[in-house]
Amino acid sequence: MTAEKQSIPAKEDEISMYTVKAISVSSSDYINGFPFDYIETYSFQRGDEYQAVMQVLKPERNRLKMRKQKRNNLTDTDEIRLSELDALLGVTQYLIDDTGRFHFSSQRTNTFPYDNEITKLLRNILLTKITGVNNWMCAPVYRDAIVFYKSSGEIISALNICLSCEAMTIDSSNQVVADSSAYEMLRNFFKEIGHPVES
Known part of the structure; x- marks a missing residue:
């Protein structure tokens, strides 16, 4: 399954929490x-499965990086592999990458139609009026996501959520800003639908 570029109305917003020049949109506008x-x-x-894969990939990446720095003797295949590992381990990860592929660790947990009570609850959470935004200094690690579809199966948008840092984003340059209270509601939302949300 591949994702198409999302066309979400956005505006540069003074409530953006990020120092990088990103486009931000309020959760209600989103x-x-x-x-x-x-x-x-x-x-x-x-x-556990994700952690086990990371324990294999991180040392592999480190070995290739060290070889490149010390001996500069990577083959073309090694260079491609290092590039793949850098993309997977060296930057913020999103549910769907720039090529439209879902993250290797992604697990679909639920599907809900537009008129389902769970979907209505999600809409109400995202419609929460913004009165305060926490400005945590941590780098977000997105572990929960919501993908919005047309009836044809076409992806309209994917919303990546970090409950720890209270951050939401569509991709690296399109942030979604929500009221700080929305994150506790989202935490409960994900727990109720079966996500293994960290305490």
């Missing part, structure tokens, strides 16, 4: 910005 027919929820970058 959820009101496009029609959709159903949602899927995903959990990723967590769990």
Whole structure:
């Protein structure tokens, strides 16, 4: 399954929490910005299986980086592999990458139609009026996500959520800003639908 570029109405906003020049949109403008027919929820970058894969990939990347720095004798295949590992380990990870591929650790947890009570609850959370935004200094690790679909199966948008840092984003340059109270509601939302949300 591949994702198409998302066209979400956005504006540069003074409440952006980020020092990089990013486009931000309020959570209410985001959820009101496009029609959709159903949602899927995903959990990723967590769990024993994911940690086991990381314990293999990180040393592999480190070995290749060290070889490149010390001996500069990587083959073309090694260079490609190092580039793949850098993309996977060296930057913020999103549910869907720039090529439209889902993260290798992603697990779909639920599917809900537009008129389902769970979807209505999500809409209400995202419609929470912004009165305060926490400005945590941690780098977000997105572990929960919501994908919005047309009835045809076409992806309209994917919303990546870090509950620890209270951050939401569509991708590296399109942030979604929500009221600080929305994150506790989102934490409960994900727990109720079966996500293994960290305490």
